Amino acid sequence: MASDHLEGSHARPSEKPLIESLFLAAGRRVALLAVASLLLIAVLTIANIVMRNTMSISLYGLNEISTLLVALAAAACLPYGLAVSASLEVDLVSHLLNDQGKRLFYFGAAVLGVIFFGVLGFEVWMTADRMAAGHQTTLMTALPVAPFFRIMAGAIGLGAIVMLSRAVSLALRAVRASSSSAVIVAGIAIFTAHMLLALFGVVDSSLYTYLKPDSPVALALLVVFAMWVLIMFMVPVGVAMGLAGLVGASALFGSSAGLGAIGSETTSFIVQDSLSVLPLFLLMGAFASVAGIGADLYRLSNALVGHIRGGLAFASILACAGFGTVTGSSIVTQMTIGRIALREMQDRNYSRELASGTIAAGGTLGQLFPPSSALILYAVMTEQSIGRLFIGALIPAFLAAGLYMSAVAIWLWLRPQDAAVGQRANFGEIANAVKGSWSVLLLIGIVLGGIYFGLFTELEAGAVGAVGAFVIALARGRLSVGNFWQTIGESTITLAMVYSLLFGATMLTFFFGISGVPQAFVDFLGNFELGPIGIVLILIAAYLVLGTFMDGFAMMLITIPIFVPLVHSLGFDPIWWGIMTLICMEAGQISPPFGLNIFVISSLDPNISLRQVYRGCWPFFASTIMKIALLLLFPSLVTWLPSAMQ
Incomplete structure (x- = not known):
């Protein structure tokens, strides 16, 4: 059954750690101002339509600036959204688990969320650095684009901090509950940390190369299977898809290329004109x-x-x-x-x-x-x-x-x-x-x-x-x-x-x-x-x-x-x-x-x-x-x- 936290259909442990509470206060204000600014963008756009059709003049470069600002507004919502568990999950197992079992599953999902949003934010920042080094600007107004993406990277990084706070809180409660849970928490933390370090080349990754099939298609099937397993075990769908794609790309072309791709693909995707329509129609x-x-x-x-x-x-x-x-x-x-x-x-x-x-x-x-x-x-x-x-x-x-x-x-x-x-x-x-x-x-x-x-x-x-x-x-x-x-x-x-x-x-x-x-x-x-x-x-x-x-x-x-x-x-x-x-x-x-x-x-x-x-x-x-x-x-x-x- 699909579950969406927006409708309140999922029972997550209710206590929130201090840092999440702080993000609920500060993040909500930032997100509110960001989305409210969409109305201002919309008003300027309507003014542009009227001027274009009545006086044959336009606000120069409005569309490309609006696209960047809409992307920023959407990214600014992420920390607050993650703090209130605005995620899409497929819940098929929670009714089979007791509270402690649910807590362990949520801990694993939160750890994977930390990895995904942390890596994404870091690589978007690195992509912005490359844009700054290449002096990339908007086409019409010649504005530097790197500052926009640095702010976006910061918002995504704050989302990773929210997930980290949740993971720590869930881990502490699980450890207090039983010694067996403490062993499971430690195992999840060590395994995911080792995978992350291997991805960045800090530790030897040869352990994982034995799991890599020779055929790219076979690798894709393995990655898709692993993604479905994560989704079925209550990992947010976006996190499961992103990690599956990152691991698959890294296995094909090396971790450096995979990490670079998650930054470059995301920055090019999020500023498409067609995607900027979505927040406005949602509003x-x-x-x-x-x-x-x-x-x-x-x-x-x-x-x-x-x-x-x-x-x-x-x-x-x-x-x-x-x-x-x-x-x-x-x-x-x-x-x-x-x-x-x-x-x-x-x-x-x-x-x-x-x-x-x-x-x-x-x-x-x-x-x-x-x-x-x-x-x-x-x-x-x-x-x-x-x-x-x-x-x-x-x-x-x-x-x-x-x-x-x-x-x-x-x-x-x-x-x-x-x-x-x-x-x-x-x-x-x-x-x-x-x-x-x-x-x-x-x-x-x-x-x-x-x-x-x-x-x-x-x-x-x-x-x-x-x-x-x-x-x-x-x-x-x-x-x-x-x-x-x-x-x-x-x-x-x-x-x-x-x-x-x-x-x-x-x-x-x-x-x-x-x-x-x-x-x-x-x-x-x-x-x-x-x-x-x-x-x-x-x-x-x-x-x-x-x-x-x-x-x-x-x-x-x-x-x-x-x-x-x-x-x-x-x-x-x-x-x-x-x-x-x-x-x-x-x-x-x-x-x-x-x-x-x-x-x-x-x-x-x-x-x-x-x-x-x-x-x-x-x-x-x-x-x-x-x-x-x-x-x-x-x-x-x-x-x-x-x-x-x-």
Whole structure:
């Protein structure tokens, strides 16, 4: 089961050492100011758009400076995020362990976190030194880039100190508990210290060369196996991916080259224009949530379709689609609409299976309707256009909502007693609902329309979305000083989690590329003479299986470096495959036994059992399989709109 500390689903020992408490105070303030500065960047970007389109002048070099500042803001969130355990883990064993066993596992995970973030921070600093020695500057404004990366390296290094403090605290508690635990703690510490020293060439590394296979592909398989073992034993996914890539690259080309790669690859990856969009759209979603947009969209959807049998279920799906468009998050969409819709449906005697299945399925629309953080990550990792992916997702997203509503209709045709007929809204009620929702509908239209018609870039679209959602929240009187900083605080934790994943994925992607794994995978599947469609069906099946126990982000980051080159070599459009990947993620989120959305629904209402949620999700899972089949048969459902973009 995927577990994300942002949702509080994981039980970590609660006491925090002094240094972590200090970072919670100081780090929170730094992170809050860093993310708040994103709003200033967004405002300047909007000013630039207006000046460019009205006076044909621009703020010189704004885009390249903004990219560096956004990267700095994200890195500044890392120490605070790590201090509050903002990590993504796959938890399959904690329920089998007592408190002491959990503490030992967490100690091992913390030690590996110290190594990863410590090495990463050190190598980013060394890369900055090389940039300073080469007098590297920004292209347009000629600003030295080394100071930016030194600050970034310092933030990552502080994150390593946070992890070290946690490791020491866990070790001390384990040692006090029993002598056997003290032996295990000492063994973990000695082994990891020796590996680290061997990596830097301080001690002899010949002990590890005996484990190295002769073939790069065999080495890659060994590294991937070790990575999965770490992930299954509660090591944060980003740390497991990063260490796997670092060890693999060092084994192939020597530790010096591997260490140099983690610094150079990270610095080049984090300042990509396309990645800078992500924090801005995350900020847009945060302000959209505090503005109460979810309740307004649900009210509008209910006014339009609430009078038919099962109307609240239909309204929930429509509201999830609309709210997902402004948040880009499945979990936030499901929890926001779910809190409203579950209560409404239960008050009107809807069956628990129908109510829970509808919300669990509707929540998946949060990632499919653009702007989607998952699509942004796919675009960054595959060097595709974010705008084309956003536009390409529109028809499949509406198709998904339509198929979910069809599943409700078929359900009620077979079991009409599971939902009641609602009261038809009068014209005044519909008008009031439209009045409450017009601002967010306008914002969605401006963001997507601006991208489609080429009025502004994807980065500028993120700025428009963030400032627009902020203005809506402010105009509605929902944004007090306290709410503002709370919203910013939630964004800092999300950014810390996402970027810690990206740091690890960057190194893993580099290792897969140099080891020849994608081509070996192509050759291996080619031996079976399955044909292009047969191979794609195997990849889809792999995603459906992985989705039952892995978070969608982690699944994407691990598989994209292998799957996308294979799909591209078969002649398929990478935009089409990106949407297909996202739809497979959807299916995994509502697929028993470990679909993440199933557990979110269960947490929203303890009176709804997991068995009831399982039964409620099956019809919607079947409709997702039908959607996959339609996109396989008609790829133009994805590719038509992007081909018409300006």
